[in-house]
């Protein structure tokens with residue numbers, strides 16, 4: 001039975017050869033694919049951005065900028081130069097720390113996300129040693145459910161060093177580094193890093209998903225604690241006093257990031273600003289406060305548009321609250337009409 005010769009069937013040979021070729025080709029493309037993705041974290045597509053990955057990367061970059069800010073503060077020469085005066089006559093300064101932090105934050109983002117629009121307070125093209133991003137540890141600390149948005153809908157606002165004047169005066173508690181991601185003009189991710197707390201600390205909010213666990217909002221029912229700027233005061237103090245009366249506790253502090261966090265934690269009931277302020281100063285705080293269910297609007301109750309194509313300055317004043325936004329708006333509107 002088995003004595004016969006094995007006859008090679010031409011069709012059978014063809015099928016075996018064809019299957020083998022198919023098998024090796026598919027094996028090779030799989031090898032190629034895994035080789036490519038092992039070179040870099042799969043970025044999905046440059047046009048389909050994972051907000052979860054973007055949040056983790058922004059946390060890393062705000063912290064990287066913060067390390068530069070802290071490092072340079074130890075130097076005897078922080079490279080302070082004047083940018084002139086603000087409209088309210090306060091000193092407008094910039095230091096080496098603003099520029100070095102900008103390099104880390106701006107180019108760190110641009111390297112990883114070449115297609116998204118990034119607006120930074122500073123401009124400096126002589127940047128070297130841009131860090132590579134390893135967000136694997138931070139990814140575990142951000143919400144696990146993701147959201148994908150087209151890159152063209154994203155505008156990122158960067159403040160490489162908020163409260164520079166206070167930084168030069170060594171009032172370091174007010175200093176922050178901030179990144180904010182707006183989607184279709186709405187603030188969605190806000191990252192505020194404080195380099196000079198006992199341990200450097202990062203606070204973040206993701207609208208619709210939550211905030212970092214170090215933000216614990218504790219409400220206060222007196223509604224009389226208001227925080228305002230110490231350097232861009234203008235007539236804010238007078239307006240606030242008129243609106244809220246002599247019982248109100250009005251405290252001046254540096255840094256828009258600092259003041260937003262004071263409201264986010266319930267230490268203050270409202271942050272009021274009556275003069276012009278730039279969007280890189282307020283966008284991250286806006287996102288954090290919104291993530292807590294609060295609001296940041298102009299004094300006319302308009303939401304602020306953070307699309308990259310809009311002007312950087314918000315000139316319509318600012319009110320930020322976690323609760324009772326309408327009560328504060330009403331009181332302020334009486335004064336504005338006078």
Ligand SMILES: *[C@@H]1O[C@H](CO)[C@@H](O)[C@H](O)[C@H]1NC(C)=O
Pocket residue numbers: 044048148
């Ligand atoms: C974006 O990427 C995610 C994850 O790969 C995918 O689920 C989603 O469908 C993609 N969206 C678009 C519009 O391509």
Ligand SMILES: *[C@@H]1O[C@H](CO)[C@@H](O)[C@H](O)[C@H]1NC(C)=O
Pocket residue numbers: 234235238
């Ligand atoms: C604020 O009020 C004080 C005292 O009531 C007044 O002297 C000052 O001119 C006011 N400042 C502004 C900017 O309105």
Ligand SMILES: *[C@@H]1O[C@H](CO)[C@@H](O)[C@H](O)[C@H]1NC(C)=O
Pocket residue numbers: 301326329330
């Ligand atoms: C402010 O706007 C919100 C939403 O757009 C609205 O619900 C609220 O009533 C407004 N407040 C005032 C005082 O107009």
